[in-house]
Amino acid sequence: MSEVKKIKPSLSKGTRDFLPSEVAKRNYIFDTIKTVFRKYGFEEIETPAIERLETLTGKYGEEGDKLLFKILNSGDYLKDVPKEELAVGNSQLATKYIAEKGLRYDLTVPLARYVVQHQDDLAFPFKRFHIGPVWRADRPQKGRYQEFYQCDADVIGSNSIINEIELLMIYLEVFERLSLKVTVKINHRAILKVLAEQGGISVEMFATILDKLDKVGLDSVLDELNAVGYRLKMNDLLQQFIQGTHSKQVHQFENYFNGTWGFEDKATNEKIVINSNEAIKACLDVAKVINSSELHEEGSRHNLVQFDLTLARGLNYYTGIIWEVVANNVQMGSIASGGRYDNLTEMFGGQNMSGVGISFGIERIYDVMEELNLFPETISQGVKVLFVPRDQSVEEFTFQQVQQLRDANIPAEIFLGNVKKQKQFNYTEQKNIAYLVEVGENEVQSGKFRLRNTKTRDTQNDITVSEIIQKLS
Amino acid sequence: MSEVKKIKPSLSKGTRDFLPSEVAKRNYIFDTIKTVFRKYGFEEIETPAIERLETLTGKYGEEGDKLLFKILNSGDYLKDVPKEELAVGNSQLATKYIAEKGLRYDLTVPLARYVVQHQDDLAFPFKRFHIGPVWRADRPQKGRYQEFYQCDADVIGSNSIINEIELLMIYLEVFERLSLKVTVKINHRAILKVLAEQGGISVEMFATILDKLDKVGLDSVLDELNAVGYRLKMNDLLQQFIQGTHSKQVHQFENYFNGTWGFEDKATNEKIVINSNEAIKACLDVAKVINSSELHEEGSRHNLVQFDLTLARGLNYYTGIIWEVVANNVQMGSIASGGRYDNLTEMFGGQNMSGVGISFGIERIYDVMEELNLFPETISQGVKVLFVPRDQSVEEFTFQQVQQLRDANIPAEIFLGNVKKQKQFNYTEQKNIAYLVEVGENEVQSGKFRLRNTKTRDTQNDITVSEIIQKLS
Numbered sequence: 001m002s003e004v005k006k007i008k009p010s011l012s013k014g015t016r017d018f019l020p021s022e023v024a025k026r027n028y029i030f031d032t033i034k035t036v037f038r039k040y041g042f043e044e045i046e047t048p049a050i051e052r053l054e055t056l057t058g059k060y061g062e063e064g065d066k067l068l069f070k071i072l073n074s075g076d077y078l079k080d081v082p083k084e085e086l087a088v089g090n091s092q093l094a095t096k097y098i099a100e101k102g103l104r105y106d107l108t109v110p111l112a113r114y115v116v117q118h119q120d121d122l123a124f125p126f127k128r129f130h131i132g133p134v135w136r137a138d139r140p141q142k143g144r145y146q147e148f149y150q151c152d153a154d155v156i157g158s159n160s161i162i163n164e165i166e167l168l169m170i171y172l173e174v175f176e177r178l179s180l181k182v183t184v185k186i187n188h189r190a191i192l193k194v195l196a197e198q199g200g201i202s203v204e205m206f207a208t209i210l211d212k213l214d215k216v217g218l219d220s221v222l223d224e225l226n227a228v229g230y231r232l233k234m235n236d237l238l239q240q241f242i243q244g245t246h247s248k249q250v251h252q253f254e255n256y257f258n259g260t261w262g263f264e265d266k267a268t269n270e271k272i273v274i275n276s277n278e279a280i281k282a283c284l285d286v287a288k289v290i291n292s293s294e295l296h297e298e299g300s301r302h303n304l305v306q307f308d309l310t311l312a313r314g315l316n317y318y319t320g321i322i323w324e325v326v327a328n329n330v331q332m333g334s335i336a337s338g339g340r341y342d343n344l345t346e347m348f349g350g351q352n353m354s355g356v357g358i359s360f361g362i363e364r365i366y367d368v369m370e371e372l373n374l375f376p377e378t379i380s381q382g383v384k385v386l387f388v389p390r391d392q393s394v395e396e397f398t399f400q401q402v403q404q405l406r407d408a409n410i411p412a413e414i415f416l417g418n419v420k421k422q423k424q425f426n427y428t429e430q431k432n433i434a435y436l437v438e439v440g441e442n443e444v445q446s447g448k449f450r451l452r453n454t455k456t457r458d459t460q461n462d463i464t465v466s467e468i469i470q471k472l473s
Numbered sequence: 474m475s476e477v478k479k480i481k482p483s484l485s486k487g488t489r490d491f492l493p494s495e496v497a498k499r500n501y502i503f504d505t506i507k508t509v510f511r512k513y514g515f516e517e518i519e520t521p522a523i524e525r526l527e528t529l530t531g532k533y534g535e536e537g538d539k540l541l542f543k544i545l546n547s548g549d550y551l552k553d554v555p556k557e558e559l560a561v562g563n564s565q566l567a568t569k570y571i572a573e574k575g576l577r578y579d580l581t582v583p584l585a586r587y588v589v590q591h592q593d594d595l596a597f598p599f600k601r602f603h604i605g606p607v608w609r610a611d612r613p614q615k616g617r618y619q620e621f622y623q624c625d626a627d628v629i630g631s632n633s634i635i636n637e638i639e640l641l642m643i644y645l646e647v648f649e650r651l652s653l654k655v656t657v658k659i660n661h662r663a664i665l666k667v668l669a670e671q672g673g674i675s676v677e678m679f680a681t682i683l684d685k686l687d688k689v690g691l692d693s694v695l696d697e698l699n700a701v702g703y704r705l706k707m708n709d710l711l712q713q714f715i716q717g718t719h720s721k722q723v724h725q726f727e728n729y730f731n732g733t734w735g736f737e738d739k740a741t742n743e744k745i746v747i748n749s750n751e752a753i754k755a756c757l758d759v760a761k762v763i764n765s766s767e768l769h770e771e772g773s774r775h776n777l778v779q780f781d782l783t784l785a786r787g788l789n790y791y792t793g794i795i796w797e798v799v800a801n802n803v804q805m806g807s808i809a810s811g812g813r814y815d816n817l818t819e820m821f822g823g824q825n826m827s828g829v830g831i832s833f834g835i836e837r838i839y840d841v842m843e844e845l846n847l848f849p850e851t852i853s854q855g856v857k858v859l860f861v862p863r864d865q866s867v868e869e870f871t872f873q874q875v876q877q878l879r880d881a882n883i884p885a886e887i888f889l890g891n892v893k894k895q896k897q898f899n900y901t902e903q904k905n906i907a908y909l910v911e912v913g914e915n916e917v918q919s920g921k922f923r924l925r926n927t928k929t930r931d932t933q934n935d936i937t938v939s940e941i942i943q944k945l946s
Contacts, residue, residue: 007527009590009821012574015521017587019594020601023517039879041856041886043904044496048488048620049522049576049606050542054480069523070545072572074610078564086562091551099545101485103522114490117482121492123903125890128493133522137547147521160865160889162872169876292872348482383514392633399635399765403642406512413514416633417598430596431516 014138014146020431024380026149029362029369030131032177033151036170037129042153045128047110049135053102059109059347067136069146070099103135107150108344108357115156116350125158131362143367154357156344161285164321164340165292167358168305171325171336172293174360179374181328182335185308186289188321189339190282192312194257198274199230206230207312213238214310221310232272233264238309253283253307285321317341320356327368335364382431383411384472385451388424390440398439401449401465408469428454437468487611487619493904497853499622502835502842503604505650506624509643510602515626518601520583522608526575532582532820540609542619543572576608580623581817581830588629589823598631604835616840627830629817634758637794637813638765640831641778644798644809645766647833652847654801655808658781659762661794662812663755665785667730671747672703679703680785686711687783694783705745706737711782726756726780758794790814793829800841808837855904856884857945858924861897863913871912874922874938881942901927910941 011017018026034044056068078086081097104110107130115126131151140146153170155163168184175182189203196206209224218238225234237256255261257279262271286307293305311324320340327335338358345353369375385405389398398414405412413433415424428436436452443449448462451471463471484490491499507517529541551559554570577583580603588599604624613619626643628636641657648655662676669679682697691711698707710729728734730752735744759780766778784797793813800808811831818826842848858878862871871887878885886906888897901909909925916922921935924944936944 007821009528009586009823010525011521011590012523012525015523017521017591018519019591020516020518023519026519027517039856039882039884041859041884041904043493043855044500045493046491046496046499048484048490050485050488050608050620052483052485055482066547071576072543072545072568074539074542076564078562078567081562083562087560089551089554089556089559091549094551095545103544113482117484118490118492123900124896127886135523147523155889158889160868162868162887162889165872166887169879348480350482382516383512386514395633395635399638406642409512411512411514413600414635414639415598416628416631416635423597427596431514 012146014140014144016145016147021380025369025375026362026366028375028379029178029365030151033174033360033362034129034131036174036177037153039173040127040166040170042127042129045114045130046132047104047107047114047130049103049133050101051104051110051113053100055113056102056105056109060105064105067138068105069103069135069137070095071101071103073098073100105136106134107132107152111152111154111156112344112350113348115353116345116348119350124156125163126156127153128156129153143363145363148363151360151362152357154355156355157353158356159354161288163356164285164289167338167356168289168293168323171323171358172304175325178365178369180365180369180372182304182325183328184293184305184323184325185311186286186305186321186323187308187311188282188286189315189318190276190278190320191253191257191286191309192315194274194276194279195232195234195309198263198272199225199232199234201225201228201230203315207315210310211312226266231265231267233266254280257283282320289321313337314339319343323358327372330368330371332364332368332371334361335368336360380432382433383413384433385410385412385435385437385468386415386424386428386431386433387412387437387439388415390438391419394439394441394444397444401437401439404465405469405472408473410469410472435468435472485619487613487617489618489620494853498842498848499835499839501848501852502651502838503624506647506833506835507602507604509647509650510626512646513600513639513643515600515602518587518603519605520577520580520587520603522576522606523574524577524583524586526573528586529575529578529582533578537578540611541578542576542608542610543568544574544576546571546573578609579607580605580625581627584625584627584629585817585823586821588826589818589821592823597629598636599629600626601629602626616836618836622835624833624835625830627828629828630826631829632827634761636829637758637762640811640829641762641766641796644796644831645777648798651838651842653838653842653845655777655798656801657766657778657796657798658784659759659778659794659796660781660784661755661759662788662792663749663751664726664730664759664782665788667747667749667752668705668707668782671736671745672698672705672707674698674701674703676788680788683783684785699739704738704740706739726760727753730756755793762794786810787812792816796831800845803841803844805837805841805844808834808841810834853905855906856886857906858883858885858908858910858941859888859897859901859904859906860885860910860912861888863911864892867912867914867917870917874910874912877938878942878945881946883942883945908945 050071053070057065077098081094085093111130115122129152131149133147134150135147137146138144171184192207193203196203199206205228209221213221222235257274257276259273259275262273265272290305290307311322314322318339319342322339323337324334325336336358340354340356342354343352344355387398387402389395402412402414415427417423417427433454436454437449448464451460451463451468523544526543530538550571554567558566584603588595602625604622606620607623608620610619611617644657665680666676669676678701682694686694695708730747730749732746732748735746738745763778763780784795787795791812792815795812796810797807798809809831813827813829815827816825817828860871860875862868875885875887888900890896890900906927909927910922921937924933924936924941
């Protein structure tokens with residue numbers, strides 16, 4: 001390797017290295033989430049980073065196809081490209097000849113493939129979680145990377161609303177464990193669909209307009225609904241939704257769909273009465289989910305789970321309840337999201353199985369926790385004690401002492417670096433090591449040491465290794 | 474997604490999915506190794522899967538360059554290829570225009586880049602571990618994948634032999650925790666180098682021939698040494714090495730290099746006396762490492778750490794001690810390896826820092842542990858209790874009971890799938906759930922349940938949820 005020409009070390013754009021302290025913090029989030037997932041019966045799976053392009057292409061829309069990272073075939077990859085196409089230099093046409101593999105774009109399409117491929121080996125309802133990197137050839141910007149982690153839990157093969165309730169419980173427990181105050185917003189596709197249809201526009205258009213409410217305000221949304229010919233008068237209704245809603249209020253929403261309440265037609269001022277079992281069921285389901293969260297709240301959590309009609313993302317995918325979690329008191333988009341979907345496995349020829357899932361946006365959760373200073377001091381702690389030999393002649397003796405601590409399962413280290421005091425100090429500082437012991441000829445002779453607390457600088461003199469073990473066990 | 478044409482689900486060749494039980498077993502290995510790494514003061518880092526091809530190319534030899542997975546540039550990637558080169562259709566020439574990123578081939582080159590790039594943020598000696606997938610476009614075969622995990626610990630920036638001793642301790646502790654009986658083979662490049670030079674051949678050729686001893690036997694090795702003109706008579710020496718060696722014997726090897734012993738010249742029968750401080754130091758270092766393992770052995774481990782002159786892999790990379798671990802009583806190559814190397818960071822313009830590291834071959838360790846049936850039954854355990862509602866009317870009540878267990882931090886599940894007994898049985902079986910509770914109208918009325926042990930089939934009747942919590946806490 002010594003003949004290699006020297007190059008300046010740098011990362012591929014949109015990718016990151018993680019320092020030990022960052023990995024410790026990320027693991028803290030992952031471990032918290034995993035503990036809760038497991039407590040609820042979710043099991044971890046893994047799928048490869050590399051998938052056949054055939055598996056990935058066409059699943060994320062035209063825009064998504066462009067963002068797939070494609071892997072060049074090995075060997076003489078150009079040999080299969082027809083000469084005339086090569087001469088034209090059309091990249092789009094050439095891709096199919098030169099790349100048959102790609103990097104996964106999310107964990108959902110691999111899940112669909114996995115469930116169909118391994119259905120005989122899985123227990124249904126299949127409750128899995130999966131945490132791992134995904135790749136997108138997006139233009140990198142603050143908080144957006146080309147390689148980032150996703151963290152998903154899904155239940156495949158059960159229609160029960162209890163699944164939604166359990167997933168909501170997982171949200172609440174994870175964020176409580178992380179000391180992160182959040183609001184969970186819930187909506188249901190059927191409610192949006194019925195309101196859109198009765199207003200004479202498509203659910204997609206309706207959703208797109210409502211979705212902007214946060215950014216542009218109520219008046220603009222009403223204007224825009226007007227402009228596309230939406231005919232129901234919704235001022236009061238939307239106003240109510242903006243303020244957040246308890247389960248009791250959601251129960252009242254049934255009235256909008258069971259024929260007892262009339263929407264006003266903006267043009268004719270006539271009352272339009274909606275009768276939709278689908279929408280009623282949706283309201284009841286949403287109410288049930290919100291209600292069960294309230295059962296488990298202790299005062300402070302009250303109000304944290306809200307119905308929100310303007311929550312309308314992912315409607316090309318979700319078919320039932322949808323939700324999104326935002327952190328309170330921080331300007332940052334949603335930090336978790338999910339919902340119920342049908343037909344996940346259909347694209348791979350699987351039987352129709354309903355699924356429901358949640359996804360934690362761990363990159364954003366990390367940023368929010370940094371901003372609010374929520375990471376406990378202890379998580380980036382290194383070993384408990386650093387033994388520093390004063391010179392090389394006592395290294396082996398020092399190692400023997402350290403080894404006794406390790407034999408007692410106390411994480412400990414011997415410092416084998418630069419003898420300058422400042423370097424040693426930096427080392428304990430940077431690795432957040434609680435105690436320091438210096439070892440010289442005196443210590444070798446007496447078998448007694450001085451244990452120094454690196455934070456308080458308190459020292460304990462004439463202490464034996466057995467006593468150190470006892471103290472730190 | 475419903476318009477997508479259906480395709481048969483399949484993996485890209487050389488990649489794998491992992492079932493929940495497999496992930497549990499892999500995590501058991503990872504967690505064991507991580508615990509020991511941390512106990513010795515190693516901290517976890519992460520680097521991206523995608524690196525600039527500039528960083529990777531030329532580091533693994535010509536063969537390695539071919540095995541790099543290259544990622545197609547985004548957009549109109551052909552536009553930068555000179556028209557005339559495109560017309561020729563030369564893949565090798567085209568690559569530099571159409572791919573500037575690749576997937577990492579190992580964790581070592583990324584470590585070198587990382588150390589140079591972040592040197593101001595790291596504590597030296599830098600002790601890091603890294604566990605993650607790497608990718609190689611190798612022809613897949615049994616036990617060889619295109620995507621597989623590496624698991625490395627390295628110390629950068631310390632020359633002390635104590636590092637080698639600590640890494641050996643890590644081997645011994647990890648494999649003891651995994652209940653895996655192993656032999657650690659140790660050698661030193663300087664010993665090979667001096668013996669090669671004195672015999673009149675290159676160290677690479679010498680190493681290549683010795684490396685075959687396991688496969689072809691002593692006579693063939695001696696023949697081959699003869700054929701390439703190696704002039705020292707080595708029959709006795711090699712014989713001795715084959716049988717495995719204790720530290721006391723390694724101490725005696727000094728005599729081969731301190732002028733007290735003479736090798737016989739095969740042609741002239743003259744005595745050739747070697748005087749090499751470098752080789753003496755190497756013998757002493759090897760003896761020290763083996764010796765310290767013996768200090769910590771308790772009878773049964775005796776003999777597990779052996780000097781082995783024929784261990785000679787990676788000599789284009791390693792510059793000091795090298796080692797390799799094999800599992801006893803199993804036909805499988807080495808399951809761990811490592812050694813000391815210099816100049817790791819030089820290729821990225823870093824100052825010369827010596828490093829020493831070990832690598833666990835976790836894919837092979839997994840296979841060995843499966844073969845020897847060493848995975849504890851408990852590791853693939855799901856939740857402790859499965860509550861099964863007899864019909865939908867009692868689902869919500871059942872959920873409330875399960876939630877009480879979870880509130881007491883007992884992993885528990887409600888079964889929300891197919892009501893057929895067989896399906897429920899399969900579910901507890903496959904998820905390895907210890908207890909089962911069925912819930913019907915009676916249980917709702919009485920608040921008392923029957924707790925069934927799914928293994929022994931013992932039941933405990935008329936038990937309340939509080940009592941279940943008490944029992945399982």
